[in-house]
Amino acid sequence: MLATCTSAYAQAPTLAGTWTASPLAVSWQLGDWGKACGPAPSGGGEGGGTVTITQSGNELAFAGAGRSYTTSECWEQYPGIQRISHSASARSFQNVCKTAAGDPRQTKLVTTLSATDNRINFDETGQYQFVIEGQNCTASVRRTRSYTLVRRLGEEVAPAPSVETPSPAPTPTPRPAKPCENAGLPERLEVRPSHKLMRPGESFEFRTIVLDARGCALPVTPTWRVVSGASLLSVTAPGKVTASPTAGESKATLEVTLGDRSVRVDVEIASKERYDAVLQAQGLSETGESKEAAVLRVASESMGAREVVARDEAPSQSRWIVAVAGASALVLGLLGLWLVRRSRAAANAPPREEPPSTPRASLPPDTAKACPTCREEFPPEAEFCPNDGNRLVSQSALSVGPGGAVCPVCGRGFNPGTSICPEHGEELVPAAAFVPVRAPTLVVTRTICPLCGKQYGGEIRFCGECGAAVVPIN
Numbered sequence: 001m002l003a004t005c006t007s008a009y010a011q012a013p014t015l016a017g018t019w020t021a022s023p024l025a026v027s028w029q030l031g032d033w034g035k036a037c038g039p040a041p042s043g044g045g046e047g048g049g050t051v052t053i054t055q056s057g058n059e060l061a062f063a064g065a066g067r068s069y070t071t072s073e074c075w076e077q078y079p080g081i082q083r084i085s086h087s088a089s090a091r092s093f094q095n096v097c098k099t100a101a102g103d104p105r106q107t108k109l110v111t112t113l114s115a116t117d118n119r120i121n122f123d124e125t126g127q128y129q130f131v132i133e134g135q136n137c138t139a140s141v142r143r144t145r146s147y148t149l150v151r152r153l154g155e156e157v158a159p160a161p162s163v164e165t166p167s168p169a170p171t172p173t174p175r176p177a178k179p180c181e182n183a184g185l186p187e188r189l190e191v192r193p194s195h196k197l198m199r200p201g202e203s204f205e206f207r208t209i210v211l212d213a214r215g216c217a218l219p220v221t222p223t224w225r226v227v228s229g230a231s232l233l234s235v236t237a238p239g240k241v242t243a244s245p246t247a248g249e250s251k252a253t254l255e256v257t258l259g260d261r262s263v264r265v266d267v268e269i270a271s272k273e274r275y276d277a278v279l280q281a282q283g284l285s286e287t288g289e290s291k292e293a294a295v296l297r298v299a300s301e302s303m304g305a306r307e308v309v310a311r312d313e314a315p316s317q318s319r320w321i322v323a324v325a326g327a328s329a330l331v332l333g334l335l336g337l338w339l340v341r342r343s344r345a346a347a348n349a350p351p352r353e354e355p356p357s358t359p360r361a362s363l364p365p366d367t368a369k370a371c372p373t374c375r376e377e378f379p380p381e382a383e384f385c386p387n388d389g390n391r392l393v394s395q396s397a398l399s400v401g402p403g404g405a406v407c408p409v410c411g412r413g414f415n416p417g418t419s420i421c422p423e424h425g426e427e428l429v430p431a432a433a434f435v436p437v438r439a440p441t442l443v444v445t446r447t448i449c450p451l452c453g454k455q456y457g458g459e460i461r462f463c464g465e466c467g468a469a470v471v472p473i474n
Contacts, residue, residue, distance in 0.1 A: 012090055013117050016055040016153040021065040022286075023048045024145045027201050029245050031138035038132070041139055051147060058088040060113075062147075071095075074109040075124045075143060081107055091115045105130040112272075120147040123272050140245065142201045146286065180216030185391075187213045189222060189258050189296040195266045197288035199275055201245035206265065208239055210258065210298075220258065220466070221451065228253040233267055243269050256294070260422065263296035326430065333433025368395040373404035373413030374431040382464055388413025388431065389462030389469065406434040410469070411461055448473045 024046040033040055051064035062069045069075065071088060074097040085096040093113040099106055111124040124143040131137065188211045196204055210220040224235045229252025234242050241254065252267045270278045275288075284290055369378045369392040371385035378385070382392055388406055390413035404414050405428030407421035414421070419428055447470035448455045449463035455473070462469055 014055055014153055015060060015115060015117075015120070016053055017155070018150040019051045019053055019120070019147040020150055021048045021051045021062075022146045022148075024143055025202070027142045027203055027242075029140045029142075029201060031140070032136045033139065034135040034137070036133040036135035037137035041128075041141070044141070044143070048145070050150070053147075058090060058093075060093070071113055073097075074111045075122075076109055076126060080105070081109070114276075118149040119276075121276065122146070140201075142199075142245075144199070144202075148286075180212075180214065183216040183218055184212035184214065186210050186218055186220055186258060186298045189256070189263065189298055191222075191256050191263060191265055191294040191296075193265070193289035194292045194294040195268070195282075195284070195290035197268050197270060197275070197278060197282070197284055198243045199272055200243050200247045200269060203236070203240065203242040205237075205240040206254075206256075208256070222256045222258045225255050225257075226252060227255045227264070229267075232269060241267065243267070249274070256296070258296065258298055261296060261298055263294045265294050329433045330430050333430060337432060369393065370395040370398055371403075371413065372398065372415045373406060375403045378464075384462060384464050384467035385413060386456070386460045386462050386464045388434075389467045390414065391467065403431050405429055406431050408434065412469075446473045447471060 024044075026044040028041055030040055046066055049065040051062050054061045054063075060071045071093040072086060072095070073083060074081070074095050076097075080099050080103055081097050082100070083095055083097045085094075087094050091114065093111075095109075095111045097107075097109040097111070099108075106129045107126065109124060109126045111122075113123075114121050122143070122145045126141045126143075127138075128140070129136070129138045190209050190211070192207045196206070198204055208222060210218045210222070212218060221238050224238055224241075226233050226235060226241075229250060232244050232247040232250050233252040233254070234244070235254070236242055247269045249271060250269050252269070254265050254267065255262050256265065268278070279286075279288060282290075369380060369382055370376065371378070371388065371390055371392055373388045373390045374385065375398070376385065376387065377395060378392055384391055388411060390404065402416060404416050405418065406413050407424055407426055408429050409421065409424040409426050411434065412421070412423075413431060414428060420426070421428060445458045446455060447458060447460055449466065449468050449470050451468045452463060452466050454463060454465055456463075456470055458472075460470055
């Protein structure tokens with residue numbers, strides 16, 4: 001039996017040769033970290049590159065990619081840390097390093113390398129704890145990278161991949177958008193990848209692009225939220241997610257919303273021991289990404305000028321009642337609007353901020369824009385009505401007749417023909433009859449758009465560039 005094992009070991013190909021190292025990915029997680037602890041730890045990653053590996057017995061030595069390293073030590077090295085355990089076999093290596101028991105800065109590192117004939121995975125976790133001015137300071141870190149064989153020592157070319165483990169196809173990237181001077185309305189949202197495999201504690205940023213009907217890229221950012229697995233995954237920025245360090249084998253679903261429509265992408269969390277097996281079983285790329293993209297077709301009306309199916313016609317008697325009620329509401333609304341504007345002028349409220357533009361009286365009819373709801377005119381460069389958030393259209397495109405209506409709950413305007421707010425289910429009221437309700441103790445002097453960051457005066461309710469509802473900043 002001993003002779004058989006020795007013969008099998010001798011037939012295993014050497015790991016010495018030329019390899020390619022991926023960039024060193026570093027993910028920090030903070031525990032207790034007060035002001036006395038100083039700047040929070042961050043960074044520490046390194047670039048990839050070509051690496052030369054030499055083998056001596058069961059130990060490996062790495063040279064290249066900015067640093068030399070051996071499998072008999074932990075990756076992170078600084079005074080006071082010592083190796084307390086080490087194990088090495090033909091394809092597995094592990095080191096445990098700690099600071100002395102009396103050291104005020106307690107550190108523990110666990111460095112693990114696992115190898116196949118053509119790939120080496122590096123994984124190191126670290127825990128740090130110290131006390132400054134009575135403040136407990138704790139943090140943890142994870143470092144990962146992979147090495148891919150280019151040419152084994154003694155071979156002319158790298159061996160071809162086996163049939164059982166084909167090389168994964170490169171992950172496609174979003175198609176480049178054409179340069180366009182006058183982009184249109186959003187028509188298509190692409191999110192890549194549609195499926196992502198992550199380890200606990202890792203962070204990843206999805207790639208999104210919004211295009212119009214001609215393929216022009218638009219400066220529109222979708223909103224992200226976790227619809228399942230909120231305890232496993234968190235959204236730290238639009239498109240950027242972080243898996244919980246304590247997450248086990250699990251799955252989570254993200255919803256990407258643009259306008260009033262959304263598409264979903266999946267995230268699967270696998271332990272570091274099963275990560276490679278899941279990667280190969282699902283046919284993902286080396287970075288754990290699927291080659292497919294999640295695609296959403298966006299209707300133009302979903303971006304600020306939504307349309308819904310109107311209710312069926314009621315009997316003539318009901319129409320007369322609605323007409324009388326609408327006329328009464330219009331008269332009361334005009335009176336209320338006049339009183340509100342008069343009180344605002346008396347209080348010397350800050351004037352509405354609008355971008356410099358050509359006087360509306362001098363704008364040609366074919367270039368001026370108007371709001372389908374309130375029929376107010378705006379310069380050609382404006383996109384959304386600051387009063388009700390509806391998308392502006394060419395003034396010449398407006399049909400003769402009454403304007404649109406406004407939701408009494410959110411204040412958003414809709415085109416003529418819409419009678420119910422699709423978000424709140426409320427009966428719309430004429431634009432002139434709608435008076436926004438503000439708390440009597442709150443005097444809003446400045447507002448800001450939460451999406452694009454543009455600031456306005458206190459009277460503006462919707463962003464004129466992206467149509468989002470503004471929020472007070474005073």
